[in-house]
Amino acid sequence: MFSGDKLAELRVKRGFTQIELAKMIHVSFHTILRWEKERRLPDASHLSALAETLDTTVGYLMGEETCDNADGSLWNFEKEAVVAVPLLDSSLVACAGWGFGDMDDVIPESSTSLFVAKDDLGRIGEQRPYAVKVEGDSMQEAGIPDGARITINPEEPVYNGDSILVKWGRRGDLAVKWYYEYKDHIELRSSNPGKYPPIIISKEEIAEEMDAGNMDFFRICGKVMSVSVIPKRGI
Secondary structure (H helix, E strand, O other): OOOHHHHHHHHHHHOOOHHHHHHHOOOOHHHHHHHHOOOOOOOHHHHHHHHHHOOOOHHHHOOOOOOOOOOOOOOOOOOOOEEEEEEEOOOOEEEOOOOEOOOOOOOOOEEEEEEEEHHHOOOOOOOOOEEEEEEOOOOHHHOOOOOOEEEEEOOOOOOOOOEEEEEEOOOOEEEEEEEEEOOOEEEEEOOOOOOOOOEEEEHHHHHHHHHOOOOOOEEEEEEEEEEEOOOOOOO
Protein backbone atom coordinates (compact mmCIF):
# COMPACT_ATOMS: atom_id res chain seq x y z
CA MET A 1 0.00 0.00 0.00
CA PHE A 2 1.31 3.45 -0.91
CA SER A 3 2.77 5.35 2.07
CA GLY A 4 2.28 9.10 2.16
CA ASP A 5 4.46 9.24 5.28
CA LYS A 6 7.41 7.69 3.44
CA LEU A 7 6.93 10.17 0.58
CA ALA A 8 6.98 13.11 2.99
CA GLU A 9 9.96 11.64 4.87
CA LEU A 10 12.04 11.25 1.71
CA ARG A 11 11.05 14.65 0.35
CA VAL A 12 12.26 16.35 3.54
CA LYS A 13 15.40 14.19 3.64
CA ARG A 14 16.29 15.24 0.07
CA GLY A 15 15.70 18.89 0.98
CA PHE A 16 12.71 19.54 -1.31
CA THR A 17 9.63 21.57 -0.54
CA GLN A 18 6.28 20.28 -1.77
CA ILE A 19 6.29 23.00 -4.43
CA GLU A 20 9.80 22.06 -5.62
CA LEU A 21 8.97 18.35 -5.84
CA ALA A 22 5.74 19.14 -7.69
CA LYS A 23 7.66 21.12 -10.32
CA MET A 24 10.24 18.37 -10.74
CA ILE A 25 7.67 15.71 -11.62
CA HIS A 26 5.25 18.06 -13.40
CA VAL A 27 2.28 17.94 -11.05
CA SER A 28 0.60 20.58 -8.89
CA PHE A 29 1.56 21.42 -5.32
CA HIS A 30 -1.90 20.24 -4.23
CA THR A 31 -1.25 16.82 -5.79
CA ILE A 32 1.88 16.32 -3.66
CA LEU A 33 -0.07 17.45 -0.59
CA ARG A 34 -2.89 14.97 -1.29
CA TRP A 35 -0.40 12.13 -1.85
CA GLU A 36 1.36 12.82 1.42
CA LYS A 37 -1.97 12.91 3.25
CA GLU A 38 -3.05 9.80 1.27
CA ARG A 39 -6.18 11.54 0.09
CA ARG A 40 -5.20 10.40 -3.40
CA LEU A 41 -2.73 7.84 -4.67
CA PRO A 42 -0.14 8.29 -7.45
CA ASP A 43 -0.47 6.14 -10.57
CA ALA A 44 2.35 3.93 -11.87
CA SER A 45 4.01 6.60 -14.00
CA HIS A 46 4.06 9.09 -11.11
CA LEU A 47 5.38 6.42 -8.75
CA SER A 48 8.25 5.88 -11.15
CA ALA A 49 8.96 9.62 -11.32
CA LEU A 50 8.84 9.95 -7.52
CA ALA A 51 11.20 7.00 -7.04
CA GLU A 52 13.74 8.42 -9.48
CA THR A 53 13.55 11.98 -8.15
CA LEU A 54 13.80 10.94 -4.50
CA ASP A 55 16.57 8.37 -5.09
CA THR A 56 14.53 5.43 -3.82
CA THR A 57 12.53 2.46 -5.10
CA VAL A 58 8.88 2.08 -5.94
CA GLY A 59 8.79 -0.73 -3.39
CA TYR A 60 9.81 1.62 -0.58
CA LEU A 61 7.13 4.13 -1.52
CA MET A 62 4.67 1.23 -1.49
CA GLY A 63 5.53 0.41 2.11
CA GLU A 64 8.67 -1.75 2.09
CA GLU A 65 10.81 -1.25 5.18
CA THR A 66 14.20 -0.65 3.57
CA CYS A 67 15.36 1.94 1.06
CA ASP A 68 18.70 0.91 -0.41
CA ASN A 69 18.44 1.40 -4.17
CA ALA A 70 21.89 2.21 -5.50
CA ASP A 71 20.87 4.63 -8.22
CA GLY A 72 17.33 5.71 -7.30
CA SER A 73 15.92 4.32 -10.52
CA LEU A 74 12.91 2.11 -11.05
CA TRP A 75 15.14 0.25 -13.48
CA ASN A 76 17.46 -1.16 -10.83
CA PHE A 77 16.72 -4.72 -11.89
CA GLU A 78 18.89 -6.27 -9.19
CA LYS A 79 16.49 -4.98 -6.52
CA GLU A 80 13.07 -4.89 -8.18
CA ALA A 81 11.14 -8.15 -8.67
CA VAL A 82 8.37 -6.33 -10.52
CA VAL A 83 8.99 -3.55 -13.02
CA ALA A 84 6.65 -0.81 -14.26
CA VAL A 85 6.71 -1.00 -18.07
CA PRO A 86 5.17 1.96 -19.94
CA LEU A 87 1.84 1.01 -21.51
CA LEU A 88 1.58 3.02 -24.67
CA ASP A 89 -1.35 5.29 -25.37
CA SER A 90 -4.50 3.63 -26.66
CA SER A 91 -4.03 5.44 -29.96
CA LEU A 92 -1.32 2.87 -30.69
CA VAL A 93 -2.75 -0.64 -30.99
CA ALA A 94 -0.80 -3.61 -32.32
CA CYS A 95 -2.96 -5.37 -34.88
CA ALA A 96 -3.11 -9.16 -34.69
CA GLY A 97 -4.78 -9.38 -38.07
CA TRP A 98 -3.70 -7.81 -41.34
CA GLY A 99 -2.04 -4.84 -39.70
CA PHE A 100 -2.88 -1.22 -40.37
CA GLY A 101 -0.96 1.82 -41.47
CA ASP A 102 -0.20 5.44 -40.63
CA MET A 103 2.03 4.57 -37.67
CA ASP A 104 4.50 7.46 -37.58
CA ASP A 105 6.24 6.21 -34.46
CA VAL A 106 6.19 2.98 -32.54
CA ILE A 107 6.77 4.57 -29.13
CA PRO A 108 4.68 7.69 -28.36
CA GLU A 109 4.39 9.18 -24.89
CA SER A 110 2.92 6.90 -22.25
CA SER A 111 0.48 7.90 -19.54
CA THR A 112 0.27 4.65 -17.58
CA SER A 113 2.22 1.48 -16.86
CA LEU A 114 1.89 -2.29 -16.83
CA PHE A 115 3.63 -4.13 -13.98
CA VAL A 116 5.65 -7.09 -15.26
CA ALA A 117 7.86 -9.62 -13.47
CA LYS A 118 11.50 -8.75 -14.00
CA ASP A 119 12.32 -12.34 -14.97
CA ASP A 120 9.85 -12.14 -17.88
CA LEU A 121 11.55 -9.18 -19.57
CA GLY A 122 14.78 -10.76 -20.79
CA ARG A 123 17.89 -8.69 -21.38
CA ILE A 124 17.72 -4.95 -20.78
CA GLY A 125 19.70 -2.41 -22.79
CA GLU A 126 19.37 1.19 -23.91
CA GLN A 127 15.97 0.51 -25.54
CA ARG A 128 13.62 -0.20 -22.65
CA PRO A 129 10.70 -2.64 -22.80
CA TYR A 130 7.22 -1.24 -23.37
CA ALA A 131 3.69 -2.60 -23.64
CA VAL A 132 0.94 -2.22 -26.23
CA LYS A 133 -2.63 -3.45 -26.59
CA VAL A 134 -3.46 -6.08 -29.22
CA GLU A 135 -6.47 -5.91 -31.50
CA GLY A 136 -7.51 -8.87 -33.64
CA ASP A 137 -7.62 -12.67 -33.51
CA SER A 138 -4.83 -13.78 -35.84
CA MET A 139 -2.56 -14.77 -32.91
CA GLN A 140 -5.29 -16.27 -30.70
CA GLU A 141 -3.82 -19.79 -30.89
CA ALA A 142 -0.40 -18.38 -30.02
CA GLY A 143 -1.77 -17.22 -26.67
CA ILE A 144 -2.19 -13.59 -27.76
CA PRO A 145 -5.96 -12.95 -27.88
CA ASP A 146 -7.83 -9.84 -28.90
CA GLY A 147 -7.52 -7.18 -26.18
CA ALA A 148 -4.35 -8.59 -24.61
CA ARG A 149 -1.56 -6.32 -23.38
CA ILE A 150 1.80 -7.52 -24.63
CA THR A 151 5.24 -6.56 -23.37
CA ILE A 152 7.79 -5.85 -26.11
CA ASN A 153 11.57 -5.94 -25.62
CA PRO A 154 13.54 -4.25 -28.45
CA GLU A 155 16.84 -5.61 -27.08
CA GLU A 156 15.96 -9.29 -26.97
CA PRO A 157 17.31 -11.38 -29.91
CA VAL A 158 14.69 -12.77 -32.29
CA TYR A 159 14.76 -16.30 -33.72
CA ASN A 160 12.52 -18.24 -36.07
CA GLY A 161 9.19 -18.98 -34.43
CA ASP A 162 9.29 -16.05 -32.02
CA SER A 163 6.32 -13.70 -31.71
CA ILE A 164 7.32 -10.16 -32.64
CA LEU A 165 5.93 -6.68 -33.07
CA VAL A 166 6.85 -5.71 -36.61
CA LYS A 167 6.46 -2.63 -38.78
CA TRP A 168 6.34 -3.40 -42.48
CA GLY A 169 5.25 -2.16 -45.90
CA ARG A 170 5.03 1.31 -47.40
CA ARG A 171 2.07 2.22 -45.17
CA GLY A 172 4.06 1.35 -42.07
CA ASP A 173 1.66 -1.39 -40.97
CA LEU A 174 2.17 -2.55 -37.38
CA ALA A 175 1.33 -6.12 -36.44
CA VAL A 176 2.08 -9.03 -34.11
CA LYS A 177 3.25 -12.14 -35.99
CA TRP A 178 5.42 -15.22 -35.80
CA TYR A 179 8.78 -14.49 -37.44
CA TYR A 180 10.61 -16.77 -39.88
CA GLU A 181 13.71 -15.80 -41.84
CA TYR A 182 14.88 -17.71 -44.92
CA LYS A 183 17.72 -17.27 -47.40
CA ASP A 184 15.86 -14.91 -49.74
CA HIS A 185 12.77 -13.81 -47.83
CA ILE A 186 11.09 -13.19 -44.49
CA GLU A 187 7.78 -14.74 -43.59
CA LEU A 188 5.32 -13.31 -41.06
CA ARG A 189 2.84 -15.95 -39.96
CA SER A 190 -0.39 -15.84 -38.01
CA SER A 191 -1.55 -18.64 -35.76
CA ASN A 192 -4.75 -18.67 -37.84
CA PRO A 193 -3.37 -19.20 -41.39
CA GLY A 194 -6.76 -20.17 -42.81
CA LYS A 195 -8.06 -16.66 -42.17
CA TYR A 196 -4.76 -14.77 -42.37
CA PRO A 197 -2.30 -16.25 -44.92
CA PRO A 198 1.43 -15.67 -44.36
CA ILE A 199 2.94 -12.34 -45.36
CA ILE A 200 6.05 -12.94 -47.48
CA ILE A 201 8.57 -10.14 -47.98
CA SER A 202 11.63 -10.71 -50.15
CA LYS A 203 15.00 -9.53 -48.89
CA GLU A 204 15.60 -7.99 -52.32
CA GLU A 205 12.50 -5.83 -51.90
CA ILE A 206 13.61 -4.77 -48.43
CA ALA A 207 17.04 -3.79 -49.75
CA GLU A 208 15.52 -1.81 -52.64
CA GLU A 209 13.21 0.11 -50.30
CA MET A 210 16.08 0.91 -47.94
CA ASP A 211 18.21 2.13 -50.84
CA ALA A 212 15.31 4.40 -51.78
CA GLY A 213 15.30 5.86 -48.26
CA ASN A 214 12.38 3.90 -46.83
CA MET A 215 14.24 2.62 -43.78
CA ASP A 216 11.04 1.50 -42.07
CA PHE A 217 9.81 -0.72 -44.90
CA PHE A 218 10.64 -3.64 -42.64
CA ARG A 219 11.55 -3.19 -38.99
CA ILE A 220 11.35 -5.57 -36.06
CA CYS A 221 10.18 -3.41 -33.16
CA GLY A 222 10.86 -6.09 -30.59
CA LYS A 223 10.14 -9.55 -29.30
CA VAL A 224 6.91 -10.33 -27.44
CA MET A 225 8.04 -11.27 -23.91
CA SER A 226 4.80 -11.59 -21.96
CA VAL A 227 1.04 -11.42 -22.40
CA SER A 228 -1.47 -9.92 -19.96
CA VAL A 229 -5.14 -10.77 -20.46
CA ILE A 230 -8.20 -9.41 -18.68
CA PRO A 231 -10.63 -12.32 -18.07
CA LYS A 232 -14.00 -12.07 -19.79
CA ARG A 233 -17.24 -12.20 -17.85
CA GLY A 234 -19.41 -15.28 -18.08
CA ILE A 235 -22.51 -15.27 -20.27
